[in-house]
Amino acid sequence: MNTRAVVLLSGGLDSATTLAIAREAGHDCYCLSIDYGQRHRSELDAAARIAQALGAVAHKVIHIDLGAVGGSALTDDKIPVPVAGVQPGIPVTYVPARNTIMLALALAYAEVSGAQHIYFGANAVDYSGYPDCRPQYMRAFEALANLATKTAVEGRALQLHTPIIELSKADIIRRGVALGVDYAMTVSCYQADAAGRACGVCDSCRLRRTGFEQAGLPDPTAYK
Amino acid sequence: MNTRAVVLLSGGLDSATTLAIAREAGHDCYCLSIDYGQRHRSELDAAARIAQALGAVAHKVIHIDLGAVGGSALTDDKIPVPVAGVQPGIPVTYVPARNTIMLALALAYAEVSGAQHIYFGANAVDYSGYPDCRPQYMRAFEALANLATKTAVEGRALQLHTPIIELSKADIIRRGVALGVDYAMTVSCYQADAAGRACGVCDSCRLRRTGFEQAGLPDPTAYK
Numbered sequence: 001m002n003t004r005a006v007v008l009l010s011g012g013l014d015s016a017t018t019l020a021i022a023r024e025a026g027h028d029c030y031c032l033s034i035d036y037g038q039r040h041r042s043e044l045d046a047a048a049r050i051a052q053a054l055g056a057v058a059h060k061v062i063h064i065d066l067g068a069v070g071g072s073a074l075t076d077d078k079i080p081v082p083v084a085g086v087q088p089g090i091p092v093t094y095v096p097a098r099n100t101i102m103l104a105l106a107l108a109y110a111e112v113s114g115a116q117h118i119y120f121g122a123n124a125v126d127y128s129g130y131p132d133c134r135p136q137y138m139r140a141f142e143a144l145a146n147l148a149t150k151t152a153v154e155g156r157a158l159q160l161h162t163p164i165i166e167l168s169k170a171d172i173i174r175r176g177v178a179l180g181v182d183y184a185m186t187v188s189c190y191q192a193d194a195a196g197r198a199c200g201v202c203d204s205c206r207l208r209r210t211g212f213e214q215a216g217l218p219d220p221t222a223y224k
Numbered sequence: 225m226n227t228r229a230v231v232l233l234s235g236g237l238d239s240a241t242t243l244a245i246a247r248e249a250g251h252d253c254y255c256l257s258i259d260y261g262q263r264h265r266s267e268l269d270a271a272a273r274i275a276q277a278l279g280a281v282a283h284k285v286i287h288i289d290l291g292a293v294g295g296s297a298l299t300d301d302k303i304p305v306p307v308a309g310v311q312p313g314i315p316v317t318y319v320p321a322r323n324t325i326m327l328a329l330a331l332a333y334a335e336v337s338g339a340q341h342i343y344f345g346a347n348a349v350d351y352s353g354y355p356d357c358r359p360q361y362m363r364a365f366e367a368l369a370n371l372a373t374k375t376a377v378e379g380r381a382l383q384l385h386t387p388i389i390e391l392s393k394a395d396i397i398r399r400g401v402a403l404g405v406d407y408a409m410t411v412s413c414y415q416a417d418a419a420g421r422a423c424g425v426c427d428s429c430r431l432r433r434t435g436f437e438q439a440g441l442p443d444p445t446a447y448k
Contacts, residue, residue, distance in 0.1 A: 064288040069332045097332035100372050104328040108293045108321035132372045140368040147361040148324050 005117035005161075006030045006110045008102055009059070011046030012188040013208055014164060017176035018121035019054050021163045024179055030113045031059040034102050036095070037067035042196035046187040053185060058113070062105055066095060099132035103141050103160070110158065111149045118145070119161045125168055126207050138162050169211030177217060184220035197222045229341035229385075230254045230334045232326055233283070235270030236412045237432055238388060241400035242345035243278050245387045248403055254337045255283040258326050260319070261291035266420035270411040277409060282337070286329055290319060323356035327365050327384070334382065335373045342369075343385045349392055350431050362386050393435025401441060408444035421448045 005027035009015045022029050033047040044061060051059035099122060106118045122133045131137065142160040146152045164172050176183065188208045189198035198205050200223045212219035229251035233239045246253050257271040268285060275283035323346060330342045346357045355361065366384040370376045388396050400407065412432045413422035422429050424447045436443035 060293075062289060062293065065286060066332070069284075069286065069329070069336050095332075096335040096374070097328055097372060100328040100331055100368065101325070104321055104324040105293070107324055108290070108319075111320040112293050131374065131376060134371070137368070137371040140364070140371050144324065144361070144364040144368050147358065147364050148321060148356045150320070150355065152355060 004028050004030060004057075004113060004115035005119050006032055006106045006113065006115045007056070007119040008106050008121065009033050009047045009051060009056075010121075011043035011050060011186060012121075012204075013169075013176070013183055013186045013211075014121035014123055014172060014188075015047075016050045016054070016121075016181050016183070016186045017172050017179070018119050018164060019050065019056065020176055020179035020181045022117075022119040022161070023054055027117060027119075029054070029056045029119075030109065030115055031056045032106055032109050033059070033061045034105060035061055035063045036098070036101070037065055042192045042194060043187045046185055046196055049185050053182065060109060064101070064105075066098070066101070069096060097132070099130075099137070100141070103145075107145050107148060107158070111151055116151065116156055117159050117161060119163070122162050122165055123167070123169075123172070124165050133165070135162070135165055138165065168214070169207055170214035173211050173215040173217060177215075182220075184222070188221075193224060195222075197224045199224060228252050228254060228281075228337060228339035229343050230256055230330045230337065230339045231280070231343040232330050232345065233257050233271045233275060233280075234345075235267035235274060235410060236345075236428075237393075237400070237407055237410045237435075238345035238347055238396060238412075239271075240274045240278070240345075240405050240407070240410045241388055241396050241403070242343050243274065243280065244400055244403035244405045246341075246343040246385070247278055251341060251343075253278070253280045253343075254333065254339055255280045256330055256333050257283070257285045258329060259285055259287045260322070260325070261289055266416045266418060267411045270409055270420055273409050277406065284333060288325070288329075290322070290325070293320060321356070323354075323361070324365070327369075331369050331372060331382070335375055340375065340380055341383050341385060343387070346386050346389055347391070347393075347396070348389050357389070359386070359389055362389065392438070393431055394438035397435050397439040397441060401439075406444075408446070412445075417448060419446075421446045423448060 005022050007019045007022050007029045009031040031051040110118055124133050145158045187196045188204045190202040190204050191199050198221050229246050231243045231246050231253045233255040255275040257268055334342055348357050369382045411420045412428045414426040414428050415423050422445050
């Protein structure tokens, strides 16, 4: 059995939990963080600490200037991050084709590292407005991956795992705590400061805070 | 009718022809070049000249350090570019998941620029050893694209066009010449020098040279 897995690791709560799940499943984890010019760079520092704490075999960071493409509040300084809670429709924090780009890079890393598994902490509950967080999108990517690479041509199938895609934030937190994840290490805020402290008011902070409340667990997040 | 199209433009012969075909079809062309750390950087200079010469509306370059992923002779200095002609199997110049990465970035640019068309000069004849140059791969990406983005969610379908995928090099050249492409501007060589002059011996040079011969047209390539 091939035990190698590429794990997309942003440094946030969801991807840290996903890494813990991949490790629990017996995989050697090759973590991949994408620096796509996001405002919350402290997430990348968090990713490095989490990869080490959760026993990853390797941690790679790939830089890509998605700011050059524009169109999102997360990469374009001219678009403000919303703080007023959930708005109808697709949020301005949606980064065009972000998950497609991240999964494409994970696929490249999987091929180079000999991994037949990709773990991705996408969530269709919190991010219901993001088209590329839906399960049918994930199945379409897996189908593509199995046509795209040497690995596929050589008949070794590639599996895309999205173990938290249907979980509520509270259930993700419960799962991670059971697996020993230290959420004090993770950064979820869309506009965290250089030390990784959270704003407490953006959509991501709100979802995270509510998650700890609903899980009945203490919130270890450092707020500004 | 939506007339905007993103055209992936490498600066080589195939993508220049594809841009000419997209323009001929009546599209406003938003060209996208990916600087993925390839050795032949003079291709990017060529892309800028070609975009201008063929009347593109815009030309964007996105940088991504695929050298960090490794695994290809085109991005890893430790792997030599082969010069001995066609070898069996998948060539070492294959960049892992390269077309998936480039199409993902084209999809992001299409969404931001409001384009419902992506033109991609992939070729399944010359690059029969590359899994991500096959027509079935292209259909899978189009299916993914139509699940991935705001545009898709809003019911405006995205089309992936690969107009030269089944053409021989000679037929591509004949088509481009008929559309007024000046191939002296294009750089195909895997190891062109800073001025864009070709080595004449790598797989890409060999295919190009043979293409002009078989088309019965003069080869305007500048060789070292």
